[in-house]
Amino acid sequence: MKTWRNAALAATAAAVALGLTACGQEQGGDRLGGQSVGAAAPAGAGQNGSGYGAGYGDGYGSAAGAAAEKPPTSQPGQLSVWDSPELGKVLTDGEGRTLYRFDKDSTNPPKSACEGDCAKAWPVVEAAGARPPAGVDPSLLGAVTRPDGVKQLTVxxxxxxxxxxxxxxxxxxxxxxGGTWYAAAPDGKKAAQGAGSGQGADVGAGSGDGESEDKGGGDGEATAALPGLSVRKDPKLGEIVVDGRGMTVYRFQKDSAWPMKTACTGACLEKWPVVAPVDKNDTEGISTKGYVTFNRPDGKKQQTIDCWPLYTFAGDKKPGDTNGQGVGGTWYAVSPDGKLVGAPK
Structure with missing residues (x-):
């Protein structure tokens, strides 16, 4: 019995080691999207695949069962702006996640009214490391010290x-x-105000838990039903990978897969945001060979296919855009098996 058990354990260890060394790295972290490679998860990552515990609900968020002594927080990194067809320009963090503001907060002086269970449903964005998006006045960014000592980002x-x-x-x-939470615009105002579609303030307002259907794409396509990563047939490029918003996914020729390294850092990431980790079960039509999470030197987690880091392009404004194709002779769309599409041989 012991011999059989030891053999099984050895086989499992060998399989894990093979998956990790496939990308030229030796140590693994938590499992997120595929096999995470590199350092441990950053502060704020939850114990489930969604990031912060998808069990929270209403306007304040009833966090039943949550036993953490301190509510989760989120690291902002390089802030970006997402041009939403429904909401107009929306402020996002370094992973492309929507940032929100609360009507019951105050600004003069800045003060948060979201504590306890509320802060579990609405994780605080910390001020440390926040950098304004291109074209946004840095003086708009500030911080407020919360009762628990956390310095929270303000816009x-x-x-x-x-x-x-x-x-x-x-x-x-x-x-x-709850009629009180709204996506934030780059200047701190409500993103719903002045949105081009005129739908803004009504999006999600009819649902107490915010489970509204998100529509995306200037071409009228609905992207809410798209997996985190899937395949789209482009009339010029053929089959290419797109993210959950239907936006084209790219690779950078100066990156390396073996060992896994990135050559896109600093200002480069303002134009080429990383593709955040996507659970392997939330994909359709793509290869899962080398489908691992890359822990970048800057602390961001990035999804890869065949160990190649993946990006989107800030110049793509709607699903179907491929404005990043061939930029600088180094950026190209990605095929379902992770290869470059249309790159010179």
């Missing part, structure tokens, strides 16, 4: 939060929750 005085039910970049399920 034009409004404290910033994420929403526990937003599972991936492009989600805005917190919009209109």
């Amino acid at each position: 034009d005085g409004w404290p910033m939060y994420r929403y526990a039910k937003d599972a991936k970049p492009g989600d805005a399920k917190g919009q209109g929750v």
Whole structure:
């Protein structure tokens, strides 16, 4: 019996080691999207695949069963702006996750009214490391010290939060929750105000838990039903990988898969945001060979296919855009098996 058990354990260990060394790295972290490679998860990552515990609900968020002594927080990194067809320009964190503001907060002086269970459903965005998006006045960014000592990011005085039910970049399920929570615009105002579609303030307002259907794409396509990563047939490029918003996914020729390294850092990430980890079960039509999470030197987690880091392009404004194709002779769309599409041989 012991001999059989030892053999099984040895086989399991060998399989794990093979998956980790396939990308030229030797140590693994938590499992998220595939096999995570590198350092441990950053602060704020939850114990389930969605990031912060998808069990929280109403306007304040009833966090039944949550036993953490301190509510989760989120690291902002390089802030970006997402051009939402429903909400207009929406402020996001370095992973492309929507940032929110709370009507019951105050700005003069800045003060948060979201504590306890509320802060479990609406994780606080910390101020440390926050960098403004291109074209946004840095003086708009500030901080407020919460009762627990955490310094929370403010934009034009409004404290910033994420929403526990937003599972991936492009989600805005917190919009209109309780009639008090709204996605934030780059200047700290409500993103719903002045949105081009005229739907803004109504998105999600009819659902107490924010489970509204997110529509995406200037071409009228619905992207809410898209998996985290899937395949789209482009009329010029053929089959290419797209993210959960239907946006084209790219690779950078200066990156390396063996060993896994990135050559896109700093200002590069403002134009080429990383694709955040996507659970392997939330994909369709793509290869899962080398489907691992890359722990970047800057602390971000990045999804890979065949060990190649994946990005989107800030110049793509709607699903179907491929404006990043061939940029600099080094950026190309990605095929379902992780290869470059249209790159010179």
